[in-house]
Amino acid sequence: MRVVMFGYQTWGHRTLQALLKSRHDVDLVVTHPASEHAYESIWADSVEDLARSEGIEVYLAKRPDAQLIDRVRAVAPDVMVANNWRTKLPRELFGVPRLGTVNLHDSLLPKFTGFSPVIWSLISGATHTGLTAHLMDDELDTGAVLVQRAVEITPSSTGTSLVYDTLDLVPEVLEAALDGLEHQTLEPVPQNLADRTFFHKRSEQDSLIDWQWPAADIERLVRALSDPYPNAYTYFRGERLRVISSRVSRCIYGGTPGRVFIEEDGGMVVVAGADAHRGQSHGLVLDVVRTDDGVNHAALDFFGRGGGYLTCLP
Template identity: 35%
Template sequence: MSARAVVFAYHNVGLRCLRVLLARGIDVALVVTHQDNPNENIWFGSVAQVAAEHGIPVITPEDPRDAALFRQIEAIAPDFIFSFYYRHMLPPALLALAQRGAFNMHGSLLPHYRGRVPINWAVLHGETETGATLHEMTAKPDAGAIVAQTAVPILPDDTAAEVFDKVTVAAEQTLWRVLPDLVAGSAPRLENDLAAGSYFGGRKPEDGRIDWSLPAQQVYNLIRAVAPPYPGAFCEVANHRFIIARARIAPDMPALQGLPLGLQVVDNALFGVCGDHRAVAIHELLHNGVPITPAEVSRLIY
Protein backbone atom coordinates (compact mmCIF):
# COMPACT_ATOMS: atom_id res chain seq x y z
CA MET A 1 0.00 0.00 0.00
CA SER A 2 1.28 3.44 -0.85
CA ALA A 3 0.46 5.89 1.93
CA ARG A 4 2.33 7.93 4.51
CA ALA A 5 1.03 8.27 8.05
CA VAL A 6 1.69 10.00 11.34
CA VAL A 7 0.56 7.87 14.26
CA PHE A 8 -0.46 9.05 17.73
CA ALA A 9 -0.54 5.93 19.90
CA TYR A 10 -0.28 4.48 23.39
CA HIS A 11 -1.19 1.32 25.32
CA ASN A 12 -1.76 -2.15 23.83
CA VAL A 13 -4.29 -0.96 21.25
CA GLY A 14 -1.74 1.57 20.02
CA LEU A 15 0.96 -1.07 19.86
CA ARG A 16 -1.13 -3.59 17.93
CA CYS A 17 -2.59 -1.06 15.50
CA LEU A 18 0.87 0.34 14.77
CA ARG A 19 1.97 -3.18 13.89
CA VAL A 20 -1.03 -3.54 11.56
CA LEU A 21 -0.03 -0.40 9.66
CA LEU A 22 3.52 -1.66 9.28
CA ALA A 23 2.36 -5.13 8.22
CA ARG A 24 0.13 -3.55 5.57
CA GLY A 25 3.05 -1.55 4.18
CA ILE A 26 2.05 1.91 5.42
CA ASP A 27 4.98 4.34 5.60
CA VAL A 28 4.83 5.48 9.22
CA ALA A 29 6.93 8.65 9.21
CA LEU A 30 6.47 9.61 12.87
CA VAL A 31 5.05 8.13 16.08
CA VAL A 32 3.76 10.48 18.78
CA THR A 33 3.26 8.83 22.16
CA HIS A 34 3.37 9.52 25.91
CA GLN A 35 6.09 9.30 28.49
CA ASP A 36 5.12 6.58 30.96
CA ASN A 37 3.96 8.05 34.27
CA PRO A 38 6.09 6.64 37.13
CA ASN A 39 3.04 6.87 39.39
CA GLU A 40 0.92 4.71 37.08
CA ASN A 41 0.77 0.91 36.98
CA ILE A 42 2.26 0.28 33.52
CA TRP A 43 0.82 -3.15 32.75
CA PHE A 44 0.73 -2.66 28.97
CA GLY A 45 3.24 -2.74 26.13
CA SER A 46 5.40 0.11 24.80
CA VAL A 47 4.50 1.83 21.54
CA ALA A 48 7.80 3.70 21.68
CA GLN A 49 9.73 0.44 21.82
CA VAL A 50 7.94 -1.02 18.80
CA ALA A 51 8.54 2.17 16.82
CA ALA A 52 12.22 2.21 17.77
CA GLU A 53 12.61 -1.41 16.67
CA HIS A 54 11.36 -0.37 13.24
CA GLY A 55 13.52 2.74 13.06
CA ILE A 56 10.58 5.13 13.26
CA PRO A 57 11.18 8.52 14.92
CA VAL A 58 9.35 8.86 18.24
CA ILE A 59 8.42 12.05 20.08
CA THR A 60 6.53 12.63 23.34
CA PRO A 61 5.21 16.20 23.40
CA GLU A 62 3.11 17.12 26.41
CA ASP A 63 0.57 19.07 24.35
CA PRO A 64 -0.59 18.10 20.83
CA ARG A 65 -1.41 21.78 20.25
CA ASP A 66 2.29 22.61 20.34
CA ALA A 67 3.31 24.78 17.37
CA ALA A 68 6.55 22.85 16.84
CA LEU A 69 4.58 19.59 16.54
CA PHE A 70 2.28 21.20 13.98
CA ARG A 71 5.24 22.33 11.88
CA GLN A 72 6.88 18.89 12.09
CA ILE A 73 3.74 17.12 10.88
CA GLU A 74 3.11 19.77 8.25
CA ALA A 75 6.58 19.09 6.82
CA ILE A 76 5.83 15.37 6.64
CA ALA A 77 2.64 16.07 4.64
CA PRO A 78 0.97 12.81 5.74
CA ASP A 79 -1.79 11.11 3.82
CA PHE A 80 -3.28 9.91 7.11
CA ILE A 81 -3.17 10.74 10.78
CA PHE A 82 -4.15 7.91 13.11
CA SER A 83 -4.87 8.03 16.83
CA PHE A 84 -4.79 4.70 18.64
CA TYR A 85 -5.49 5.14 22.37
CA TYR A 86 -3.55 8.39 22.48
CA ARG A 87 -4.79 10.21 25.56
CA HIS A 88 -5.27 13.73 24.19
CA MET A 89 -7.72 15.19 21.71
CA LEU A 90 -6.02 16.37 18.54
CA PRO A 91 -6.84 19.95 17.47
CA PRO A 92 -8.75 20.49 14.21
CA ALA A 93 -5.83 22.38 12.62
CA LEU A 94 -3.63 19.33 13.14
CA LEU A 95 -6.26 16.94 11.79
CA ALA A 96 -6.53 19.07 8.64
CA LEU A 97 -2.91 18.24 7.79
CA ALA A 98 -3.95 14.68 6.89
CA GLN A 99 -4.57 14.87 3.16
CA ARG A 100 -6.67 11.69 3.04
CA GLY A 101 -8.19 11.72 6.50
CA ALA A 102 -7.61 11.50 10.24
CA PHE A 103 -8.97 8.47 12.09
CA ASN A 104 -9.23 7.27 15.70
CA MET A 105 -9.70 3.78 17.14
CA HIS A 106 -12.17 3.86 20.03
CA GLY A 107 -12.85 1.04 22.50
CA SER A 108 -16.62 0.77 22.17
CA LEU A 109 -19.35 0.25 19.61
CA LEU A 110 -20.00 3.88 18.76
CA PRO A 111 -22.14 5.86 19.26
CA HIS A 112 -22.35 4.09 22.64
CA TYR A 113 -19.76 4.86 25.33
CA ARG A 114 -18.10 7.85 23.76
CA GLY A 115 -15.50 9.48 25.99
CA ARG A 116 -13.04 8.11 28.53
CA VAL A 117 -12.41 4.52 29.70
CA PRO A 118 -15.30 3.05 27.69
CA ILE A 119 -14.49 -0.56 28.56
CA ASN A 120 -14.62 0.06 32.29
CA TRP A 121 -17.93 1.89 31.95
CA ALA A 122 -19.42 -0.92 29.82
CA VAL A 123 -18.50 -3.54 32.43
CA LEU A 124 -19.75 -1.32 35.25
CA HIS A 125 -23.13 -1.01 33.53
CA GLY A 126 -23.45 -4.75 33.01
CA GLU A 127 -23.26 -4.67 29.22
CA THR A 128 -23.02 -8.00 27.40
CA GLU A 129 -21.22 -6.62 24.34
CA THR A 130 -18.73 -3.95 23.36
CA GLY A 131 -16.06 -3.64 20.69
CA ALA A 132 -13.73 -1.40 18.72
CA THR A 133 -14.67 1.34 16.26
CA LEU A 134 -12.51 3.16 13.71
CA HIS A 135 -13.98 6.59 13.02
CA GLU A 136 -13.09 9.95 11.56
CA MET A 137 -11.75 12.47 14.04
CA THR A 138 -13.56 15.77 14.52
CA ALA A 139 -13.44 18.61 17.03
CA LYS A 140 -15.82 16.66 19.30
CA PRO A 141 -14.65 13.42 20.94
CA ASP A 142 -15.64 10.19 19.20
CA ALA A 143 -18.14 12.05 17.05
CA GLY A 144 -16.95 11.52 13.48
CA ALA A 145 -18.33 9.16 10.85
CA ILE A 146 -17.87 5.44 11.54
CA VAL A 147 -15.56 3.60 9.14
CA ALA A 148 -15.65 0.10 10.65
CA GLN A 149 -16.30 -1.67 13.93
CA THR A 150 -15.97 -5.14 15.45
CA ALA A 151 -18.01 -6.46 18.38
CA VAL A 152 -16.82 -8.69 21.25
CA PRO A 153 -18.84 -10.35 24.03
CA ILE A 154 -18.63 -9.39 27.68
CA LEU A 155 -19.16 -12.58 29.67
CA PRO A 156 -20.85 -12.41 33.09
CA ASP A 157 -17.59 -12.83 35.03
CA ASP A 158 -15.24 -10.90 32.71
CA THR A 159 -13.14 -8.20 34.30
CA ALA A 160 -12.41 -4.97 32.45
CA ALA A 161 -8.84 -6.15 31.84
CA GLU A 162 -10.12 -9.34 30.20
CA VAL A 163 -12.51 -7.32 28.03
CA PHE A 164 -9.67 -4.94 27.16
CA ASP A 165 -7.70 -7.89 25.78
CA LYS A 166 -10.65 -8.78 23.55
CA VAL A 167 -11.09 -5.19 22.40
CA THR A 168 -7.38 -4.99 21.54
CA VAL A 169 -7.82 -7.94 19.18
CA ALA A 170 -11.01 -6.39 17.81
CA ALA A 171 -9.15 -3.13 17.13
CA GLU A 172 -6.44 -5.04 15.27
CA GLN A 173 -9.01 -6.93 13.21
CA THR A 174 -10.98 -3.78 12.43
CA LEU A 175 -7.95 -1.88 11.16
CA TRP A 176 -6.58 -4.86 9.22
CA ARG A 177 -9.92 -5.41 7.49
CA VAL A 178 -10.66 -1.81 6.48
CA LEU A 179 -7.18 -0.44 5.80
CA PRO A 180 -7.00 -1.47 2.12
CA ASP A 181 -10.29 0.31 1.42
CA LEU A 182 -9.14 3.32 3.43
CA VAL A 183 -6.01 3.64 1.31
CA ALA A 184 -8.01 3.09 -1.87
CA GLY A 185 -10.45 5.83 -0.87
CA SER A 186 -13.42 3.45 -0.85
CA ALA A 187 -13.96 2.90 2.89
CA PRO A 188 -17.51 3.60 4.09
CA ARG A 189 -18.54 6.59 6.17
CA LEU A 190 -21.47 5.50 8.34
CA GLU A 191 -23.59 7.75 10.52
CA ASN A 192 -22.43 8.18 14.12
CA ASP A 193 -25.77 9.14 15.66
CA LEU A 194 -24.72 10.82 18.90
CA ALA A 195 -28.31 11.24 20.06
CA ALA A 196 -28.69 7.46 20.08
CA GLY A 197 -25.50 6.88 22.05
CA SER A 198 -23.90 7.88 25.33
CA TYR A 199 -20.91 9.77 26.69
CA PHE A 200 -18.92 9.17 29.89
CA GLY A 201 -16.00 10.97 31.50
CA GLY A 202 -12.89 9.64 33.20
CA ARG A 203 -12.76 7.68 36.45
CA LYS A 204 -10.61 8.16 39.55
CA PRO A 205 -9.40 5.53 42.03
CA GLU A 206 -11.83 6.91 44.62
CA ASP A 207 -14.71 5.97 42.28
CA GLY A 208 -13.98 2.37 43.24
CA ARG A 209 -15.49 2.82 46.73
CA ILE A 210 -18.17 0.15 47.28
CA ASP A 211 -21.68 1.11 48.37
CA TRP A 212 -22.84 -2.09 50.06
CA SER A 213 -26.46 -0.86 50.06
CA LEU A 214 -26.61 -1.50 46.31
CA PRO A 215 -27.78 -4.85 44.87
CA ALA A 216 -25.13 -7.55 44.65
CA GLN A 217 -25.04 -7.47 40.85
CA GLN A 218 -24.20 -3.76 40.83
CA VAL A 219 -21.49 -4.24 43.44
CA TYR A 220 -20.07 -7.14 41.45
CA ASN A 221 -20.09 -5.10 38.26
CA LEU A 222 -18.02 -2.43 40.00
CA ILE A 223 -15.56 -5.06 41.24
CA ARG A 224 -15.18 -6.42 37.70
CA ALA A 225 -14.92 -2.96 36.17
CA VAL A 226 -11.98 -1.81 38.28
CA ALA A 227 -10.28 -5.08 39.26
CA PRO A 228 -6.46 -5.15 39.02
CA PRO A 229 -4.49 -4.01 37.10
CA TYR A 230 -6.89 -1.09 37.62
CA PRO A 231 -6.97 0.44 41.14
CA GLY A 232 -9.69 -1.90 42.42
CA ALA A 233 -13.03 -1.74 44.23
CA PHE A 234 -12.54 -1.10 47.93
CA CYS A 235 -14.21 -0.73 51.29
CA GLU A 236 -12.97 0.60 54.60
CA VAL A 237 -13.63 -1.20 57.88
CA ALA A 238 -12.14 -0.33 61.28
CA ASN A 239 -9.79 2.17 59.63
CA HIS A 240 -8.44 -0.47 57.25
CA ARG A 241 -8.85 -0.28 53.47
CA PHE A 242 -9.50 -3.56 51.68
CA ILE A 243 -9.41 -3.99 47.89
CA ILE A 244 -11.41 -6.80 46.31
CA ALA A 245 -9.21 -8.29 43.58
CA ARG A 246 -11.35 -11.31 42.64
CA ALA A 247 -14.95 -12.22 43.44
CA ARG A 248 -18.11 -13.94 42.19
CA ILE A 249 -21.80 -13.59 42.93
CA ALA A 250 -22.42 -15.91 45.89
CA PRO A 251 -25.18 -18.51 45.85
CA ASP A 252 -27.97 -18.02 48.38
CA MET A 253 -26.68 -19.23 51.76
CA PRO A 254 -28.64 -19.43 55.02
CA ALA A 255 -25.49 -18.44 56.93
CA LEU A 256 -25.54 -15.02 55.24
CA GLN A 257 -29.12 -14.18 56.13
CA GLY A 258 -29.48 -11.36 58.63
CA LEU A 259 -25.84 -10.31 58.57
CA PRO A 260 -25.04 -6.57 58.43
CA LEU A 261 -24.14 -5.07 55.09
CA GLY A 262 -20.49 -5.03 54.09
CA LEU A 263 -17.41 -7.18 54.53
CA GLN A 264 -18.04 -10.34 56.56
CA VAL A 265 -16.14 -13.52 57.46
CA VAL A 266 -18.40 -16.60 57.48
CA ASP A 267 -17.09 -20.15 57.96
CA ASN A 268 -13.53 -19.02 57.20
CA ALA A 269 -14.62 -17.44 53.89
CA LEU A 270 -14.98 -13.81 52.84
CA PHE A 271 -18.23 -12.26 51.66
CA GLY A 272 -19.61 -8.84 50.91
CA VAL A 273 -23.26 -8.60 51.99
CA CYS A 274 -25.28 -6.29 49.75
CA GLY A 275 -28.48 -4.30 49.93
CA ASP A 276 -30.69 -6.89 48.23
CA HIS A 277 -29.72 -9.49 50.89
CA ARG A 278 -27.47 -11.25 48.40
CA ALA A 279 -23.68 -11.33 48.59
CA VAL A 280 -20.49 -11.48 46.59
CA ALA A 281 -18.07 -14.25 47.48
CA ILE A 282 -14.60 -12.69 47.74
CA HIS A 283 -11.82 -14.95 46.43
CA GLU A 284 -8.95 -12.51 46.79
CA LEU A 285 -8.83 -9.56 49.16
CA LEU A 286 -5.88 -7.17 49.35
CA HIS A 287 -4.73 -5.20 52.38
CA ASN A 288 -1.76 -2.87 51.98
CA GLY A 289 -1.29 -4.32 48.51
CA VAL A 290 -0.98 -7.99 49.51
CA PRO A 291 -3.54 -10.82 49.79
CA ILE A 292 -5.04 -11.33 53.23
CA THR A 293 -6.71 -14.44 54.68
CA PRO A 294 -10.16 -14.61 56.29
CA ALA A 295 -8.52 -15.21 59.69
CA GLU A 296 -6.37 -12.11 59.29
CA VAL A 297 -9.42 -10.07 58.26
CA SER A 298 -11.28 -11.26 61.37
CA ARG A 299 -8.47 -10.05 63.62
CA LEU A 300 -8.58 -6.61 61.97
CA ILE A 301 -12.30 -5.91 61.77
CA TYR A 302 -13.95 -7.72 64.72
Protein backbone atom coordinates in the same frame (compact mmCIF):
# COMPACT_ATOMS: atom_id res chain seq x y z
CA MET B 1 0.04 5.18 1.97
CA ARG B 2 2.10 7.58 4.05
CA VAL B 3 0.98 7.39 7.68
CA VAL B 4 1.52 9.50 10.78
CA MET B 5 0.56 7.71 13.99
CA PHE B 6 -0.51 9.20 17.32
CA GLY B 7 -0.56 6.68 20.16
CA TYR B 8 0.35 5.81 23.72
CA GLN B 9 0.70 2.80 26.03
CA THR B 10 -0.10 -0.74 24.91
CA TRP B 11 -2.96 0.45 22.68
CA GLY B 12 -0.63 2.65 20.67
CA HIS B 13 2.05 -0.05 20.71
CA ARG B 14 -0.33 -2.63 19.21
CA THR B 15 -1.45 -0.12 16.61
CA LEU B 16 2.11 0.66 15.57
CA GLN B 17 2.88 -3.07 15.39
CA ALA B 18 -0.09 -3.53 13.06
CA LEU B 19 1.01 -0.63 10.86
CA LEU B 20 4.56 -1.99 10.66
CA LYS B 21 3.19 -5.31 9.39
CA SER B 22 0.99 -3.58 6.83
CA ARG B 23 1.89 -2.37 3.36
CA HIS B 24 1.73 1.26 4.53
CA ASP B 25 4.69 3.48 5.41
CA VAL B 26 4.87 5.02 8.89
CA ASP B 27 6.82 8.27 8.51
CA LEU B 28 6.28 9.84 11.94
CA VAL B 29 5.14 8.61 15.35
CA VAL B 30 3.81 11.02 17.97
CA THR B 31 3.52 9.81 21.55
CA HIS B 32 3.38 11.07 25.13
CA PRO B 33 6.28 11.02 27.59
CA ALA B 34 6.14 8.17 30.13
CA SER B 35 3.85 8.83 33.11
CA GLU B 36 3.53 7.57 36.69
CA HIS B 37 -0.25 8.06 36.75
CA ALA B 38 -1.94 4.90 38.06
CA TYR B 39 -3.84 4.26 34.84
CA GLU B 40 -0.92 5.20 32.58
CA SER B 41 1.90 3.30 34.27
CA ILE B 42 0.11 0.00 33.54
CA TRP B 43 -0.39 -1.33 30.01
CA ALA B 44 2.79 0.63 29.46
CA ASP B 45 4.35 -0.95 26.34
CA SER B 46 6.42 1.88 24.89
CA VAL B 47 5.40 3.33 21.55
CA GLU B 48 8.55 5.43 21.58
CA ASP B 49 10.87 2.45 22.01
CA LEU B 50 9.19 0.46 19.25
CA ALA B 51 9.29 3.37 16.80
CA ARG B 52 12.94 4.14 17.48
CA SER B 53 13.88 0.46 17.10
CA GLU B 54 12.38 0.61 13.61
CA GLY B 55 14.19 3.82 12.70
CA ILE B 56 11.00 5.90 12.67
CA GLU B 57 11.09 9.55 13.69
CA VAL B 58 9.47 10.12 17.12
CA TYR B 59 7.87 13.34 18.35
CA LEU B 60 7.18 13.50 22.10
CA ALA B 61 4.36 15.79 23.25
CA LYS B 62 1.84 16.09 26.05
CA ARG B 63 -0.52 17.96 23.73
CA PRO B 64 -0.38 19.37 20.20
CA ASP B 65 1.36 22.65 19.51
CA ALA B 66 2.19 24.76 16.45
CA GLN B 67 5.55 23.03 16.01
CA LEU B 68 3.91 19.61 15.87
CA ILE B 69 1.32 20.79 13.36
CA ASP B 70 4.08 22.16 11.14
CA ARG B 71 5.99 18.87 11.36
CA VAL B 72 2.94 16.82 10.36
CA ARG B 73 2.23 19.15 7.45
CA ALA B 74 5.81 18.68 6.29
CA VAL B 75 5.35 14.90 6.23
CA ALA B 76 2.19 15.33 4.12
CA PRO B 77 0.58 12.06 5.21
CA ASP B 78 -2.22 10.40 3.29
CA VAL B 79 -3.82 9.41 6.58
CA MET B 80 -3.23 9.71 10.30
CA VAL B 81 -4.03 6.96 12.80
CA ALA B 82 -4.63 7.57 16.51
CA ASN B 83 -5.10 5.15 19.38
CA ASN B 84 -5.09 6.20 23.03
CA TRP B 85 -3.88 9.72 22.36
CA ARG B 86 -4.78 11.45 25.64
CA THR B 87 -5.55 15.02 24.54
CA LYS B 88 -7.79 16.57 21.93
CA LEU B 89 -6.39 17.00 18.43
CA PRO B 90 -7.47 20.27 16.78
CA ARG B 91 -8.87 20.44 13.26
CA GLU B 92 -5.62 22.15 12.14
CA LEU B 93 -3.97 18.80 12.88
CA PHE B 94 -6.49 16.02 12.26
CA GLY B 95 -7.52 17.70 9.00
CA VAL B 96 -4.02 17.66 7.49
CA PRO B 97 -4.14 14.21 5.80
CA ARG B 98 -6.03 14.01 2.51
CA LEU B 99 -8.02 10.99 3.78
CA GLY B 100 -8.52 12.28 7.30
CA THR B 101 -7.56 10.87 10.70
CA VAL B 102 -8.71 7.43 11.85
CA ASN B 103 -9.18 7.03 15.60
CA LEU B 104 -9.42 3.62 17.24
CA HIS B 105 -11.67 3.58 20.30
CA ASP B 106 -12.26 0.48 22.41
CA SER B 107 -16.03 0.55 22.64
CA LEU B 108 -19.01 0.23 20.33
CA LEU B 109 -19.56 3.90 19.64
CA PRO B 110 -21.64 5.93 20.28
CA LYS B 111 -21.78 4.01 23.58
CA PHE B 112 -18.95 4.54 26.07
CA THR B 113 -17.41 7.62 24.55
CA GLY B 114 -14.55 9.02 26.59
CA PHE B 115 -12.19 7.34 29.00
CA SER B 116 -11.59 3.77 30.25
CA PRO B 117 -14.45 2.47 28.08
CA VAL B 118 -13.71 -1.23 28.64
CA ILE B 119 -13.83 -0.86 32.43
CA TRP B 120 -16.98 1.26 32.36
CA SER B 121 -18.65 -1.19 29.95
CA LEU B 122 -18.17 -4.07 32.37
CA ILE B 123 -19.15 -2.04 35.45
CA SER B 124 -22.32 -0.81 33.78
CA GLY B 125 -23.59 -4.27 32.89
CA ALA B 126 -23.24 -3.96 29.10
CA THR B 127 -23.44 -7.23 27.18
CA HIS B 128 -20.75 -6.31 24.65
CA THR B 129 -17.79 -4.06 24.13
CA GLY B 130 -15.51 -3.91 21.10
CA LEU B 131 -13.39 -1.72 18.87
CA THR B 132 -14.48 1.12 16.61
CA ALA B 133 -12.50 2.80 13.86
CA HIS B 134 -13.97 6.23 13.14
CA LEU B 135 -12.98 9.43 11.43
CA MET B 136 -11.91 12.14 13.84
CA ASP B 137 -13.95 15.32 14.06
CA ASP B 138 -14.12 18.34 16.36
CA GLU B 139 -15.59 16.48 19.36
CA LEU B 140 -14.34 13.50 21.35
CA ASP B 141 -15.10 10.12 19.72
CA THR B 142 -18.06 11.45 17.73
CA GLY B 143 -16.86 11.10 14.13
CA ALA B 144 -18.41 8.88 11.47
CA VAL B 145 -17.84 5.14 11.95
CA LEU B 146 -15.75 3.17 9.46
CA VAL B 147 -15.46 -0.29 11.05
CA GLN B 148 -16.74 -1.93 14.24
CA ARG B 149 -16.12 -5.34 15.78
CA ALA B 150 -17.81 -6.59 18.96
CA VAL B 151 -16.61 -8.65 21.93
CA GLU B 152 -19.06 -10.39 24.27
CA ILE B 153 -18.91 -9.53 27.96
CA THR B 154 -19.49 -12.82 29.79
CA PRO B 155 -20.19 -13.54 33.48
CA SER B 156 -16.50 -14.40 33.89
CA SER B 157 -15.04 -11.47 31.92
CA THR B 158 -12.61 -9.20 33.72
CA GLY B 159 -11.36 -5.77 32.81
CA THR B 160 -8.03 -7.36 31.95
CA SER B 161 -9.45 -10.11 29.74
CA LEU B 162 -11.59 -7.61 27.84
CA VAL B 163 -8.63 -5.30 27.23
CA TYR B 164 -6.78 -8.23 25.64
CA ASP B 165 -9.86 -9.14 23.61
CA THR B 166 -10.16 -5.64 22.19
CA LEU B 167 -6.42 -5.29 21.60
CA ASP B 168 -6.54 -8.46 19.52
CA LEU B 169 -9.00 -6.71 17.18
CA VAL B 170 -6.61 -3.86 16.33
CA PRO B 171 -4.93 -5.41 13.23
CA GLU B 172 -8.21 -6.50 11.62
CA VAL B 173 -10.10 -3.28 12.30
CA LEU B 174 -7.21 -1.04 11.28
CA GLU B 175 -6.57 -2.90 8.04
CA ALA B 176 -10.25 -2.79 7.08
CA ALA B 177 -10.48 0.93 7.83
CA LEU B 178 -7.34 1.92 5.93
CA ASP B 179 -8.13 -0.28 2.93
CA GLY B 180 -11.66 1.09 2.82
CA LEU B 181 -10.45 4.69 2.87
CA GLU B 182 -7.71 4.13 0.31
CA HIS B 183 -9.94 2.31 -2.17
CA GLN B 184 -13.12 4.27 -1.34
CA THR B 185 -15.00 1.08 -0.53
CA LEU B 186 -16.24 2.26 2.88
CA GLU B 187 -19.05 4.72 3.42
CA PRO B 188 -18.52 6.44 6.78
CA VAL B 189 -21.67 6.13 8.90
CA PRO B 190 -22.55 9.12 11.09
CA GLN B 191 -23.10 8.25 14.74
CA ASN B 192 -26.51 8.73 16.30
CA LEU B 193 -25.36 11.05 19.06
CA ALA B 194 -28.72 10.80 20.82
CA ASP B 195 -27.49 7.34 21.89
CA ARG B 196 -24.13 8.62 23.10
CA THR B 197 -22.90 7.81 26.60
CA PHE B 198 -19.85 9.75 27.79
CA PHE B 199 -17.65 8.54 30.68
CA HIS B 200 -15.01 10.49 32.61
CA LYS B 201 -11.43 9.55 33.48
CA ARG B 202 -11.12 7.14 36.37
CA SER B 203 -9.49 8.04 39.68
CA GLU B 204 -8.89 6.25 42.98
CA GLN B 205 -12.32 7.31 44.26
CA ASP B 206 -13.98 5.36 41.44
CA SER B 207 -12.58 2.09 42.82
CA LEU B 208 -14.20 2.55 46.25
CA ILE B 209 -17.01 0.05 46.88
CA ASP B 210 -20.41 1.48 47.76
CA TRP B 211 -22.22 -1.23 49.73
CA GLN B 212 -25.53 0.44 48.87
CA TRP B 213 -25.08 -0.94 45.34
CA PRO B 214 -26.72 -4.28 44.55
CA ALA B 215 -24.38 -7.24 44.99
CA ALA B 216 -24.37 -7.96 41.24
CA ASP B 217 -23.13 -4.44 40.52
CA ILE B 218 -20.34 -4.69 43.10
CA GLU B 219 -19.31 -8.10 41.73
CA ARG B 220 -18.91 -6.56 38.25
CA LEU B 221 -16.87 -3.72 39.74
CA VAL B 222 -14.52 -6.26 41.32
CA ARG B 223 -14.08 -8.08 38.00
CA ALA B 224 -13.62 -4.82 36.10
CA LEU B 225 -10.78 -3.79 38.42
CA SER B 226 -8.78 -7.00 38.11
CA ASP B 227 -4.99 -6.90 38.33
CA PRO B 228 -3.07 -4.93 37.11
CA TYR B 229 -5.74 -2.25 37.62
CA PRO B 230 -6.15 -0.56 41.02
CA ASN B 231 -8.54 -3.05 42.62
CA ALA B 232 -11.96 -2.34 44.09
CA TYR B 233 -11.47 -1.51 47.75
CA THR B 234 -13.27 -0.90 51.02
CA TYR B 235 -12.31 -0.27 54.65
CA PHE B 236 -12.48 -2.67 57.57
CA ARG B 237 -11.77 -1.47 61.08
CA GLY B 238 -9.81 1.48 59.76
CA GLU B 239 -7.67 -0.40 57.24
CA ARG B 240 -8.03 -0.48 53.47
CA LEU B 241 -8.98 -3.85 52.06
CA ARG B 242 -8.97 -4.73 48.36
CA VAL B 243 -11.49 -7.24 47.03
CA ILE B 244 -9.84 -9.62 44.57
CA SER B 245 -12.50 -12.27 44.07
CA SER B 246 -16.21 -12.28 44.87
CA ARG B 247 -19.58 -13.64 43.78
CA VAL B 248 -23.26 -12.97 44.29
CA SER B 249 -24.73 -15.05 47.12
CA ARG B 250 -27.15 -17.91 46.58
CA CYS B 251 -29.32 -16.81 49.50
CA ILE B 252 -31.06 -13.58 50.42
CA TYR B 253 -29.50 -11.63 53.28
CA GLY B 254 -31.12 -8.76 55.14
CA GLY B 255 -29.74 -6.01 57.33
CA THR B 256 -27.41 -3.06 56.93
CA PRO B 257 -25.26 -2.73 53.79
CA GLY B 258 -21.60 -3.46 54.53
CA ARG B 259 -22.25 -5.83 57.43
CA VAL B 260 -19.76 -8.73 57.47
CA PHE B 261 -22.24 -11.48 58.15
CA ILE B 262 -21.82 -15.22 57.72
CA GLU B 263 -20.12 -18.02 55.73
CA GLU B 264 -21.66 -19.24 52.47
CA ASP B 265 -20.00 -21.94 50.34
CA GLY B 266 -16.54 -21.20 51.68
CA GLY B 267 -16.68 -17.43 51.46
CA MET B 268 -17.81 -14.58 53.69
CA VAL B 269 -21.13 -12.87 52.97
CA VAL B 270 -21.33 -9.08 53.13
CA VAL B 271 -24.79 -7.54 53.15
CA ALA B 272 -25.32 -5.34 50.10
CA GLY B 273 -27.98 -3.20 48.43
CA ALA B 274 -29.91 -0.09 49.40
CA ASP B 275 -33.00 -2.23 50.11
CA ALA B 276 -31.17 -4.86 52.16
CA HIS B 277 -33.21 -3.83 55.21
CA ARG B 278 -36.29 -5.19 53.42
CA GLY B 279 -34.81 -8.68 53.29
CA GLN B 280 -35.04 -8.91 49.50
CA SER B 281 -31.39 -8.60 48.45
CA HIS B 282 -28.57 -10.98 47.67
CA GLY B 283 -25.31 -10.44 49.50
CA LEU B 284 -21.81 -10.36 48.08
CA VAL B 285 -19.68 -13.37 48.95
CA LEU B 286 -16.03 -12.40 49.34
CA ASP B 287 -13.59 -15.17 48.43
CA VAL B 288 -10.21 -13.40 48.32
CA VAL B 289 -9.19 -10.07 49.84
CA ARG B 290 -5.84 -8.27 49.81
CA THR B 291 -4.36 -6.18 52.59
CA ASP B 292 -2.21 -3.13 51.96
CA ASP B 293 0.96 -5.18 52.41
CA GLY B 294 0.06 -6.93 49.14
CA VAL B 295 -0.84 -10.26 50.76
CA ASN B 296 -3.92 -12.14 49.55
CA HIS B 297 -6.14 -13.80 52.16
CA ALA B 298 -9.00 -16.25 51.94
CA ALA B 299 -11.87 -14.06 53.07
CA LEU B 300 -13.25 -16.66 55.46
CA ASP B 301 -9.88 -16.91 57.20
CA PHE B 302 -9.46 -13.14 57.29
CA PHE B 303 -12.86 -12.33 58.78
CA GLY B 304 -13.27 -15.44 60.93
CA ARG B 305 -16.80 -15.72 62.23
CA GLY B 306 -17.91 -12.41 60.82
CA GLY B 307 -18.98 -9.24 62.55
CA GLY B 308 -18.18 -5.60 61.94
CA TYR B 309 -18.79 -3.48 58.88
CA LEU B 310 -17.09 -2.67 55.62
CA THR B 311 -17.20 1.08 55.11
CA CYS B 312 -16.43 3.89 52.66
CA LEU B 313 -14.17 5.67 55.15
CA PRO B 314 -11.29 4.45 57.35
